[in-house]
Amino acid sequence: MRHTNRVLVTGGAGFLGSHLCQRLLKIGKEVVCLDNFYTGTKENIRALSNNPHFEVIRHDICQPLSVEVDAIYHLACPASPVFYQRDPIQTTKISVLGALNVLDLARRLKVPVLFTSTSEVYGDPLVHPQREDYWGHVNCNGPRACYDEGKRCAETLFMDYHRQHQVDIRIARIFNTYGPQMNLNDGRVVSNFIVQALQNTPLTIYGNGEQSRSFCYVDDTISGLMKLMAKPHCHQPVNIGNPIEKTMKEIAQIIIAATGSHSTISYHPLPTDDPKQRCPDISRAKAELNWEPVVDLKEGLQKTIAYFQKKIHQLNVVSV
Numbered sequence: 001m002r003h004t005n006r007v008l009v010t011g012g013a014g015f016l017g018s019h020l021c022q023r024l025l026k027i028g029k030e031v032v033c034l035d036n037f038y039t040g041t042k043e044n045i046r047a048l049s050n051n052p053h054f055e056v057i058r059h060d061i062c063q064p065l066s067v068e069v070d071a072i073y074h075l076a077c078p079a080s081p082v083f084y085q086r087d088p089i090q091t092t093k094i095s096v097l098g099a100l101n102v103l104d105l106a107r108r109l110k111v112p113v114l115f116t117s118t119s120e121v122y123g124d125p126l127v128h129p130q131r132e133d134y135w136g137h138v139n140c141n142g143p144r145a146c147y148d149e150g151k152r153c154a155e156t157l158f159m160d161y162h163r164q165h166q167v168d169i170r171i172a173r174i175f176n177t178y179g180p181q182m183n184l185n186d187g188r189v190v191s192n193f194i195v196q197a198l199q200n201t202p203l204t205i206y207g208n209g210e211q212s213r214s215f216c217y218v219d220d221t222i223s224g225l226m227k228l229m230a231k232p233h234c235h236q237p238v239n240i241g242n243p244i245e246k247t248m249k250e251i252a253q254i255i256i257a258a259t260g261s262h263s264t265i266s267y268h269p270l271p272t273d274d275p276k277q278r279c280p281d282i283s284r285a286k287a288e289l290n291w292e293p294v295v296d297l298k299e300g301l302q303k304t305i306a307y308f309q310k311k312i313h314q315l316n317v318v319s320v
């Protein structure tokens with residue numbers, strides 16, 4: 001396999017991107033982090049900024065780019081429903097134009113390019129758990145469509161650049177991931193519940209809380225992405241997620257217990273098209289990559305809670 005040294009991470013200042021940059025530096029890569037700081041922060045990459053092998057480029061992925069690298073991880077795109085629905089037209093543009101721009105770059109440089117797709121391509125799935133050969137059940141004009149259809153179109157572009165131009169693609173379909181370096185105001189369920197629990201305010205369950213998700217700790221997700229990139233000729237989509245499924249009610253109770261919180265639960269309307277169930281079938285990742293999650297939910301949540309505790313403490317100190 002081609003030896004890759006200089007790696008571009010688009011969306012490198014975001015939650016997953018900042019962890020990926022850190023892990024790539026650890027194994028001796030030069031890392032170029034590209035971001036426009038829409039949802040990512042300089043704080044996420046502050047610890048890396050003195051590393052001579054780390055470089056940051058402020059750039060909007062909707063614009064063409066030119067940078068000499070040996071591999072590309074393409075993550076740039078807001079991932080939280082709150083943020084991707086704030087400017088839905090921009091979300092579709094980021095997904096489609098962003099994919100075209102990184103694929104053109106990968107084609108010119110003849111380097112592998114990994115796309116972080118999502119379990120959202122399965123929509124509100126009628127097949128459970130979800131295997132990669134399930135085509136999904138997506139509302140193409142609902143409020144989630146900017147993200148779901150944007151990601152589906154990006155997958156189409158990745159496959160077509162592979163078939164038409166032999167670009168060496170990888171497609172990771174990531175399921176809900178949590179961990180340190182999520183934004184306090186990210187709006188996704190794990191960060192919301194932890195911040196609410198730590199502040200002893202009610203945990204906001206949308207709908208009746210019976211909907212399910214399967215949560216993967218960030219270190220496991222990043223290992224999956226790196227193994228996928230390292231696997232030659234793996235051009236089919238691969239689910240990366242933790243198959244242990246929980247309802248939102250269960251997650252709320254687990255987080256209340258883990259934080260020792262006095263929070264109660266408050267119920268709010270379920271957002272339109274909110275998927276009822278999500279659970280990855282990870283047989284392909286196990287067989288092709290020899291990958292499966294190793295961090296259990298309680299351990300991952302403890303690390304995440306410790307991170308948010310520190311963040312909230314810092315904010316309180318600053319505001320005093």
Ligand code: NAD
Nearest residue numbers: 011013014015016036037038039040060061076077079177
């Ligand atoms: P995030 O919002 O924390 O990070 C996204 C990063 O992309 C941010 O740093 C943001 O500033 C940057 N970005 C957004 N628009 C950009 C643009 N136009 N140009 C350049 N940079 C831009 O989200 P995340 O959770 O780290 O997700 C990273 C990727 O993984 C996304 O593509 C997301 O769709 C995918 N994904 C994440 C999850 C998850 O659970 N975290 C699940 C499925 C898929």
Ligand code: UDP
Nearest residue numbers: 081187188189190192204205206211248274
């Ligand atoms: N959710 C919730 N309370 C919150 C935030 C989210 O009950 O404060 C629910 C949301 O309706 C969804 C699930 O938690 O059913 C996961 O939401 P998230 O935004 O984290 O991810 P996604 O819907 O994209 O899987």
